[in-house]
Amino acid sequence: MSEPGEVTIGKTKLGLIQGDITRQATDAIVNAANPSLMGGGGVDGAIHRVGGPAILEECRQIVSRIGRLDAGQAVMTSGGNLLAKHVIHTVGPVWRGGTAREAELLASAYRESLTLATEHKLESLSFPSISTGAYGYPLAEAAEIALSTVIAFLRDVPTSLAEVVFVLFDSRTFEAYGARLAQSAGNM
Numbered sequence: 180m181s182e183p184g185e186v187t188i189g190k191t192k193l194g195l196i197q198g199d200i201t202r203q204a205t206d207a208i209v210n211a212a213n214p215s216l217m218g219g220g221g222v223d224g225a226i227h228r229v230g231g232p233a234i235l236e237e238c239r240q241i242v243s244r245i246g247r248l249d250a251g252q253a254v255m256t257s258g259g260n261l262l263a264k265h266v267i268h269t270v271g272p273v274w275r276g277g278t279a280r281e282a283e284l285l286a287s288a289y290r291e292s293l294t295l296a297t298e299h300k301l302e303s304l305s306f307p308s309i310s311t312g313a314y315g316y317p318l319a320e321a322a323e324i325a326l327s328t329v330i331a332f333l334r335d336v337p338t339s340l341a342e343v344v345f346v347l348f349d350s351r352t353f354e355a356y357g358a359r360l361a362q363s364a365g366n367m
């Protein structure tokens with residue numbers, strides 16, 4: 180069976196691509212940040228590298244105002260030198276074996292990002308695969324939570340978003356999300 184790269188939920192297109200999220204020209208891209216908001220490795224490092232110092236300065240101001248960002252929360256900065264106008268920084272859970280509310284916190288990271296985008300009337304948003312790199316979340320479980328949470332939000336919450344894209348860096352991640360999206364498409 181061929182795997183669909185795209186489904187439509189209400190008025191919103193939900194798609195998957197394999198690629199580098201720093202090259203996306205959506206209204207916002209989501210960063211899988213850490214609680215310090217001071218950059219790091221993986222997608223976080225790439226976003227700050229391409230986006231430049233303005234993003235880090237805004238992150239610094241946010242942390243001085245509200246402190247470190249808990250897992251499951253999200254905040255927004257400008258996009259600096261990125262093609263995207265904004266970056267939504269969210270913190271996924273570190274995988275600790277599955278009994279530390281990881282699933283709930285991962286779902287919250289997606290939901291809070293979608294809520295912020297909607298509050299700011301954004302029309303397009305790109306997500307990476309939150310928590311499945313350095314944070315060690317098992318890929319199949321993370322793909323299940325990511326897609327079911329985004330699909331439920333788009334189905335249940337009125338939103339300005341016309342397009343949501345998962346930008347998946349490597350083929351293993353792209354295929355895991357593709358397999359999960361194919362199941363959803365079969366049930367729609």
Ligand code: ADP
Pocket residue numbers: 198199200201211212220221222223225271307308309310311312313314315316346347348349352
């Ligand atoms: P976390 O700490 O939340 O696990 P990582 O950045 O370590 O975040 O990994 C999350 C996912 O982001 C991984 O699948 C990783 O391969 C991917 N990734 C790394 N760089 C990029 C990029 N430039 N664009 C999109 N995804 C990326």
